[in-house]
Amino acid sequence: MxxxxxxxxxxxxxxxxxxxxxxxxxxxxxxAKELTTEHPIPGFRPGNAxxxxxxxxxxxxxxxxxxxxxxxxxxxxxxxxxxQIMTFGEPHVDVKKLAPGNPIAFTAVVAVVPKVLSxxxxxxxRVKSELSAIEEKEVDxxxxxxxxxxxxxxxxxxxxxxxxxxxxxxxxxxxNVPLEGGQARGHGIYLDEEYYIPGMRxxxxxxxxxxxxxxxxxxxxxxxxKHLAGRDVDFAVTVKGVYELTPxxxxxxxxxxxxxxxxxxxxxxxxxxxxEEAAHKEAQRAENEALEKIxxxxxxxxxxxxxxxxxxxxxxxxxxxxxxERGLEFDAYxxxxxxxxxxxxxxxxxxxxxxxxxxxxxxEIGDKENIQADDKDIVAETTKLxxxxxxxxxxxxxxxxxxxxxxxxxxLRNKKIVEFIKKATIEGQAA
Numbered sequence: 404m405x406x407x408x409x410x411x412x413x414x415x416x417x418x419x420x421x422x423x424x425x426x427x428x429x430x431x432x433x434x435a436k437e438l439t440t441e442h443p444i445p446g447f448r449p450g451n452a453x454x455x456x457x458x459x460x461x462x463x464x465x466x467x468x469x470x471x472x473x474x475x476x477x478x479x480x481x482x483x484x485x486x487q488i489m490t491f492g493e494p495h496v497d498v499k500k501l502a503p504g505n506p507i508a509f510t511a512v513v514a515v516v517p518k519v520l521s522x523x524x525x526x527x528x529r530v531k532s533e534l535s536a537i538e539e540k541e542v543d544x545x546x547x548x549x550x551x552x553x554x555x556x557x558x559x560x561x562x563x564x565x566x567x568x569x570x571x572x573x574x575x576x577x578x579n580v581p582l583e584g585g586q587a588r589g590h591g592i593y594l595d596e597e598y599y600i601p602g603m604r605x606x607x608x609x610x611x612x613x614x615x616x617x618x619x620x621x622x623x624x625x626x627x628x629k630h631l632a633g634r635d636v637d638f639a640v641t642v643k644g645v646y647e648l649t650p651x652x653x654x655x656x657x658x659x660x661x662x663x664x665x666x667x668x669x670x671x672x673x674x675x676x677x678x679e680e681a682a683h684k685e686a687q688r689a690e691n692e693a694l695e696k697i698x699x700x701x702x703x704x705x706x707x708x709x710x711x712x713x714x715x716x717x718x719x720x721x722x723x724x725x726x727x728e729r730g731l732e733f734d735a736y737x738x739x740x741x742x743x744x745x746x747x748x749x750x751x752x753x754x755x756x757x758x759x760x761x762x763x764x765x766x767e768i769g770d771k772e773n774i775q776a777d778d779k780d781i782v783a784e785t786t787k788l789x790x791x792x793x794x795x796x797x798x799x800x801x802x803x804x805x806x807x808x809x810x811x812x813x814x815l816r817n818k819k820i821v822e823f824i825k826k827a828t829i830e831g832q833a834a
Contacts, residue, residue: 406482414517414707416488421500421508422478427470430477434470463503471501479511489516492709514707519767523700525827530696532689532829537677545673549661550653551593556646562609563645566595569607570644576637584738585636589643599623600636607640615641628739690821693828698760706759714755715748722747769820776815784811 405421435457440450444460457466475496483490491514500508556568563569569592575585594604606618617639626632651657655665663669726736737744768774785802792798801807 404478404481406486408482408486408488411512412705413514414705414710415512415514418479418482418488418494418511418513419499419508420478420482420511421506422474423506424504426478427474427507430470430474431466433473434466438466438469467501467503467507471498471507474507475509475511479509482511490514491516491707492713514709516710517704517706517763519763520702520704522764522767522771523697525697525768525824528693528696528700528828530689530693530829532685534682534685537674537681541677542670542674545677546653546670550650550657553657553660554648554650556648559645559647560612561645562611563594563607563642564647565604565608566648568593568646568648569610569642570646571607572641572643574639576639577631577634579637582631582636584735593648595648599626606638607642610640610642610645612642612645615639629741689829690825693824694761694764694821695757696828697764697824698757701760701764703760703763706756710759711752711755714759715751718751718755718758719744719748765817765820765824768824769816772820772823774816774820774823776812776819780815781808781812784815 404423404426407419409417409419411417432454435452435454436450438461439447439452439457442461443449444452444456447456452460454466475498479494479496482488494511494513497510497512498508499510500506559567571590571592573587573590575582592598592603592607594607598604600620600622602620606616606620610616617637619635619637621635622628622631622633624633651660653666658664658666658669661669663672723733726733737747740747742750785808788802789799792802
């Protein structure tokens, strides 16, 4: 096979290959057999007619056309491997020559994984990890949240008080025009909590079940819906229910309901959990800062468009999952932020570029430092998963598959590389 490679803009190459008749011959013969298996020739068992008989019956061009896909598949892969090219995505193939008695020629345009042209000296990248102490008010807040989760609600017919929960039907309008998405039925408001629209609590005080009221409130200037920020919005509410709230006492009984022997022990546990959560968040922040600094000081070949686009699609998928997890519809979310899906993708593109570059530097540092996932770690993680899904044969088979094992190896390797980067760049990390 003759092969030439031409570099194209936007991280692509054009691979031109010419497959000789001798190289194509086994595929042509196999194609002839397949033709007579699919379309038997009278007097011959399926797949047993000679090449010349098949050529006479169907024409040699039909044999070449049938052999084309396996020829391209084999010699495209061979050309990529022989030239040590790391491709990304599927190639766009164009057949240049396909005629009986002639070599088969084709071109393939494909994106290549860009190289990291230079990395900074990790020793010169310093990131400070600063962990703030947990204050008593943070523990107090968590205790109060736990009390609210166990608060008893009792329906009452009296007027609304500042510590109640109110359930109401609500309609909002701006300049006498109903707001899209501004209608709520059975909307619950806890009056002892700060509502996202200042003045709502005061407007509801004293209202009894069944009563209606109209009032006007100004939306905060920093409100996420820009067309409402700082605007006066009209409200029409009907009170459907008033609930008196009785939280549990701050005593040993409450602590025991949460598995602790006393309020003091409960607070100790909550403080420990808050400290662990804060430490995890700070470690993640410092890791992100270190990776960002390395990306900023590295140089890369041009990124292929489809690599960035794929990362954008991955980010959209993550966002959709998060929106659905919060009980919202993605289309409603887009309407709320006043963006189309295309506008959102365009907005995400710079972050997608950063994510792609981060993945490239992690791989480059791993290669440079010869960091690999240990077999014992892969076995341990596999065993852990198999034990966790001991009763699910389908998942167990998936975990054992070559494809999943490769994924597991890559994931564990990336973790080790990131740990190496953290130790080299973040102050306070073990050397």
